[in-house]
Amino acid sequence: MTLVYDVRTLFFVGSLTALACALMLWQSRGLHAPSAMALRWAAGSQLMFGVAMACIALRGAIPEFVSYPIANTLGGGAAALCYESVRRLVGARPLPWLAAGTTVVLLAVSVMLGADPDLFAARLQVNSAVQAVFATAAVPLLRARLRRGDDAPRALRWATGFMTAFALGHVLRMIFTAVRGAPVSMTGMVEGPLLMLLPAVFALAPMAYAMILLGLVNSRLSTELWRLATVDTLTGLRTRRSFIDEARRELAAQGRPVLLMLDLDRFKQINDRHGHASGDRVLARFARLLREASPEAAVIGRYGGEEFCLLLPDTSPEGGHAHAQRLCEAVRRIDHGLSAPVTVSIGLACGSDGGTLEELLLAADRRLYRAKATGRDRVVATDGPLSPDTEPMPEAQPAADTVPAGLRS
Structure with a gap:
């Protein structure tokens, strides 16, 4: 049919x-x-x-x-x-x-x-x-x-x-x-x-x-x-949440981590004197420096405002400190066309400060605040007493762990 x-x-x-x-x-x-x-x-x-x-x-x-x-x-x-x-x-x-x-x-x-x-x-x-x-x-x-x-x-x-x-x-x-x-x-x-x-x-x-x-x-x-x-639109780095998630995965897979918490010094003054467009350019250039100067395995994120985090997996404290010092020097050399050079303060934490990301972040945050209080443009890797020749901590400042991230000048 x-x-x-x-x-x-x-x-x-x-x-x-x-x-x-x-x-x-x-x-x-x-x-x-x-x-x-x-x-x-x-x-x-x-x-x-x-x-x-x-x-x-x-x-x-x-x-x-x-x-x-x-x-x-x-x-x-x-x-x-x-x-x-x-x-x-x-x-x-x-x-x-x-x-x-x-x-x-x-x-x-x-x-x-x-x-x-x-x-x-x-x-x-x-x-x-x-x-x-x-x-x-x-x-x-x-x-x-x-x-x-x-x-x-x-x-x-x-x-x-x-x-x-x-x-x-x-x-x-x-x-x-x-x-x-x-x-x-x-x-x-x-x-x-x-x-x-x-x-x-x-x-x-x-x-x-x-x-x-x-x-x-x-x-x-x-x-x-x-x-x-997951990606910060201005800098191209990981967002805070994305950084935390990836850093936790790296900590679970790698040993001997070093965490750097970095904050651009007097960034509010840059915005006030030169405008937010200039501030955005400074952030973007700093983010590019972090990417280019850090190892491929590093986890980099914008933690908030002008504050950044850098996790160096399987790195010794000495190696992490040397890397942080190189970053400080590299930031000073960048010509942003502003009235004053841009600098960065860095707090460093390593595996001996704790085995969890939260413990590393807390230690790095304390040391970053100490770097700010002792003159800025430096790396602080310990919680020891302030040296006599450094700038004393202002009395009006609250304790380090009560300062919201991203609000330091």
Whole structure:
């Protein structure tokens, strides 16, 4: 028994699916600002594709001299808009004129071919060729973005596979049409399970692409939210919470840690005299110095305000002290173009001060406060008494462990 069905029913379902996907993509444009334009173009592509399939589904109810040009024009135009959405998604130079030009040319060709039944296969060939070209052109863009690196590599691979399969499907349809004629008759009837599969794939393709696109945007959004939670936007270092989490992991895996707590001296005066923009530049340069001057295994974070933490795993107290001294000297040499040089005070704690991160932070914080109280621009690694030739601690200052982090001048 030969299986026969009316393909118009499938295209009607596909039309509703594409229109629903267009609405979903349009509503999602505010989720991720960098992908907003890509989502707008993708929504336009789905809208055009949905209307094109509706024209096919309503063939008979709409005059053929109207439905054929609209379906062919919007089908190819949808592929052009989809290609533009891919360009914007991967950060390539936008080519909006290409989509507009393609739509105009397709409209002219469709009007020229008209509704002649003898040219039905030719219309299918033109439509498939346009969609295959744009899908093929999107593949190298996606692959290039994968090579450069992206926040959502898995979704990009899915998008690359989808575009490749979509282009291959249209090439196969062109070959089939050239050899055996149009797979769909003028009446919309299709015979055989194999021929049923081809229209079904093309009708459901918009939903598949919309799901892949939204998955990609969601992956990028999740990565950016994670980055905002773990990376300080000004300095590029770890945030306080991220530093604590990573430092605990390092302490569990490594022995002999050294913790440095660093605070830029008189930073409030820099902001007051030179403005917060100058203060931000000082923080960014200091963070860059910490990254460049510290070992690769070091864990570095902005602990709060102008205060930073540096964990040196598997380091002796002597090695940590020498590293801290080098940092002090390097900070003095940086020319910030300010009225006075920028210096840093450092408190050092090591494994003998405790086995937990909290104990190390408490010891380093006490010694940082002592470095501030004894003249700044120095490293303090012990809790011993102040030497006679150092600046005495002001009487009005509270105890070290009551001073909030990031509020020292």
